[in-house]
Amino acid sequence: xxxxxxxxxxxxxxxxxxxxxxxxxxxxxxxxxxxxxxxxxxxxxxxxxxxxxxxxxxxxxxxxxxxxxxxxxxxxxxxxxxxxxxxxxxxxxxxxxxxxxxxxxxxxxxxxxxxxxxxxxxxxxxxxxxxxxxxxxxxxxxxxxxxxxxxxxxxxxxxxxxxxxxxxxxxxxxxxxxxxxxxxxxxxxxxxxxxxxxxxxxxxxxxxxxxxxxxxxxxxxxxxxxxxxxxxxxxxxxxxxxxxxxxxxxxxxxxxxxxxxxxxxxxxxxxxxxxxxxxxxxxxxxxxxxxxxxxxxxxxxxxxxxxxxxxxxxxxxxxxxxxxxxxxxxxxxxxxxxxxxxxxxxxxxxxxxxxxxxxxxxxxxxxxxxxxxxxxxxxxxxxxxxx
Numbered sequence: 001x002x003x004x005x006x007x008x009x010x011x012x013x014x015x016x017x018x019x020x021x022x023x024x025x026x027x028x029x030x031x032x033x034x035x036x037x038x039x040x041x042x043x044x045x046x047x048x049x050x051x052x053x054x055x056x057x058x059x060x061x062x063x064x065x066x067x068x069x070x071x072x073x074x075x076x077x078x079x080x081x082x083x084x085x086x087x088x089x090x091x092x093x094x095x096x097x098x099x100x101x102x103x104x105x106x107x108x109x110x111x112x113x114x115x116x117x118x119x120x121x122x123x124x125x126x127x128x129x130x131x132x133x134x135x136x137x138x139x140x141x142x143x144x145x146x147x148x149x150x151x152x153x154x155x156x157x158x159x160x161x162x163x164x165x166x167x168x169x170x171x172x173x174x175x176x177x178x179x180x181x182x183x184x185x186x187x188x189x190x191x192x193x194x195x196x197x198x199x200x201x202x203x204x205x206x207x208x209x210x211x212x213x214x215x216x217x218x219x220x221x222x223x224x225x226x227x228x229x230x231x232x233x234x235x236x237x238x239x240x241x242x243x244x245x246x247x248x249x250x251x252x253x254x255x256x257x258x259x260x261x262x263x264x265x266x267x268x269x270x271x272x273x274x275x276x277x278x279x280x281x282x283x284x285x286x287x288x289x290x291x292x293x294x295x296x297x298x299x300x301x302x303x304x305x306x307x308x309x310x311x312x313x314x315x316x317x318x319x320x321x322x323x324x325x326x327x328x329x330x331x332x333x334x335x336x337x338x339x340x341x342x343x344x345x346x347x348x349x350x351x352x353x354x355x356x357x358x359x360x361x362x363x364x365x366x367x368x369x370x371x372x373x374x375x376x377x378x379x380x381x382x383x384x385x386x387x
Contacts (some may be wrong), residue, residue, distance in 0.1 A: 001028075001035055001038045001040050001115075001170075001208065002028070002041050002377060003027060003028045003040050003041070004042070004044065005027040005042065005044045005045075005111075006024055006026050006040060006042045006044070006045045006055055007026075007027075007341065007343065008024050008031065008045055008048060009024070010051045010053050011053065012052075012053045012054075012333060013040070013052055014027060014317075014329065014332055014333040014334070015310055015313050015317060015332075016055075016317075016332035017333070019136050019332055020310065022108035023037045025053055025179070025333055025341065027376050028376075029376055030045050031180070031335075031337065031339055031376065032334065032338075034335035035337075037070045037110065041320070044387075045353065046155075046297070046371065048343050049369075050345065051343050051345050052344040052346065053312055053333070053343055054317065054329065054341070054344060055321075055330065055331050055333055055340060055342070056082065056249075056317075056331075056340030056342050056373070056374065057081075057083045057084065057085075057295055057296075057317065057319075058083070058084070058087075058221070058317055058321060058330065059083045059086045059087070059251075059275045059278050059281065059320075060086075060087045060278040060316075060323065061087060061280045062075070062078075062086045062087065062088055062089065062278070062281045063089065063091045063123070063280070063281065064088050064091070064108075064281075065091040065092050065096070065100045065104060065109075066091065066103075066104055067103070068091070068104070069091050069092075069096075069122065070124065070277060070283070070363055071124075071126055071281055071282045071284075072151050073281060073282070073283050075104065075108045076109050077109055077286070077297070078110060078281070078294070079372050079380050080297070080369065080372065081294040081295060082192060082367075082372050083233045083294075083295055083372075083375050084111065084330070084340040084342070084372065085111040085112070085276050085321075085324070085330050086110050086111070086112055087101070087112070087154065087320070088113075088115065088251070089114075089116070089157060089195060089219065090113055090114070090115040090122075090156075090157025091114075091122055092116065092117065092123075093120045093121050093123075094116065094142045094145050095138070095357075097121045097153075097374075097378045098265045100114070100295040101149060101152065109374050110325075111340075113152055113324050114152055114153060114154075115153070115155050115156065115157040115159065115193075115195045115324075116132075116145065116153050116155070117157045117344050118132060118142075118156050118158050118180070119131055119132055119159070120136065120137070120349065121140075126172060126282075126284070129163075129164055130164065132154040132158050132160075132164065132177075133159070134157065134176040140369055142184070143184065143187070145174060146188060147188050150188070154173075154180060154193055154197065155191070155193030155194055156180065156181050156192055156193075156194050157197070157339075158197070159196075159197035159329075160173070160174055160197060160198060160201045160202070160203075162198075162226065166202075167202040168202075170201060170202040171207060171211070172189070172282070173331055174203075175211055178213065181193070191215075191258040193215050193216050193217055193249075194213070194216045195216070195219055196208065196212065196219060197219055197220060197258075198218055198219060198221070198223060198379065199226075199258045199342040200223070200226040201226065201227055202225065202285065204227045205227050205228060205237050205239075206239030207239055208215050208227075209229075209239050209240045209242075209248060210242070210243065212246075214247030214248065215248075215250065215252055216248055217248075217323055218250045218251070219253040219258075219278075220241075220251070220253045220254075220255070220259070221252060221253075221256075221274060221373055222254075222258070222260060222263045222267055223258045223263065223356075223359065224260015224261070224262060224263040224355060224356060225257070226261070229263070229267060229272070230263055230266045230267055230270070234268055238266060240272075241272075244272075248321060249275045249276065249319075250272075250274055250276070251274065251276040252274040252278045252315075253300075254277075254280055254291075254298045254301070255280030255281075255282070255285070255291070255292050256280075256284075256285055256356065257356045258356070259301075259356060260355050260356060260359075261355045261359045263360070264301075264302075265305060268302075268307065269304050272289075273307065273311060274302075274315055275319050276315050276316075276319050276320055276323070277302060277312060277313065278295070278320075279292050279294060279297075280292060280293045289353075290354045291355075295316060296367050296368070296369070297310050297353065297366070299316060299367065300353070300363040300365065301353055303363065304362070304364070320332075336378075339376040341372075342369055343369070343371040343372070343385075344367040344369055344370065345370050346365055347365065347366050348365055349364070349365070350364050351366070353362055353383070370385040370386075371386060
């Protein structure tokens with residue numbers, strides 16, 4: 001059997017198969033294969049000794065409408081950080097979505113899916129605020145865009161923060177968007193999720209979670225401003241726990257203003273782990289410490305807070321792949337999956353991260369990408385690796 005690459009001797013970690021062992025990963029063309037005992041011929045053997053070999057990372061909450069919004073970065077820059085797939089969390093609206101698809105999604109090596117923000121103009125700049133009044137929704141255009149790009153659009157996005165929505169109408173706005181998603185599903189035959197930015201919402205975390213359906217996204221779940229998921233006694237809001245039982249997805253989506261060290265520490269102590277860990281990367285944070293430099297930087301926070309590495313990897317591979325409708329294709333190293341692979345070296349070093357109040361969290365280990373492979377092609381390699 002002829003293969004293109006053998007990644008040899010690495011610690012293979014795959015949450016989908018519960019694999020955590022030293023073994024080889026074999027790549028042929030665009031896919032991972034199982035030689036099934038056959039002799040493999042290969043010109044390119046990659047020595048991954050001392051490294052972790054994992055599925056390519058999936059950053060489920062980013063802003064990557066590059067040159068279409070002042071908030072966004074170029075998605076392929078994330079490949080050097082081990083990210084091979086991403087979700088744009090509602091930068092584009094109905095007026096701007098086609099430009100986003102044609103100029104960024106269709107042109108990128110990183111696999112991209114997206115949410116459609118319910119404000120037609122989208123999220124244009126840090127100093128321009130969307131207006132989520134349901135009366136402003138251009139419903140006919142929204143229907144056309146969702147119908148045309150149904151394979152890419154995962155759902156609808158709303159930011160439910162004080163100063164973004166009126167305090168007395170936040171709950172009304174949210175319920176309308178949830179109803180709208182159901183109306184569009186019935187009309188178009190789609191399965192739209194609702195993704196809610198929850199930081200400093202004008203309603204309690206429990207009231208917000210109570211509105212969401214199975215599969216909807218409660219993002220920024222460890223935000224520390226205003227109403228949080230943690231109760232005064234250190235427990236988790238009962239309505240939040242009920243929402244999780246119903247199948248609501250809780251995404252950390254850290255960013256800069258959407259993460260509170262105290263909230264995260266108390267929630268994790270109560271056993272409330274995130275379903276998804278994502279970065280909420282925007283241009284003002286990308287590659288710049290100390291808030292959310294990249295997805296691996298964010299993952300280090302949760303390692304510092306006591307999460308097991310396999311649970312962290314699951315939250316940046318298997319779970320987002322499933323929510324994206326790409327389970328078995330990405331987010332795993334199973335034979336037959338696309339060869340989206342990252343080789344990581346754990347480095348022991350101390351560095352400080354901060355939350356929205358500048359409370360510090362000191363980490364002592366960081367996973368550093370040595371190589372990133374997208375669909376069987378090496379798209380990033382450290383100069384001193386694979387010599």
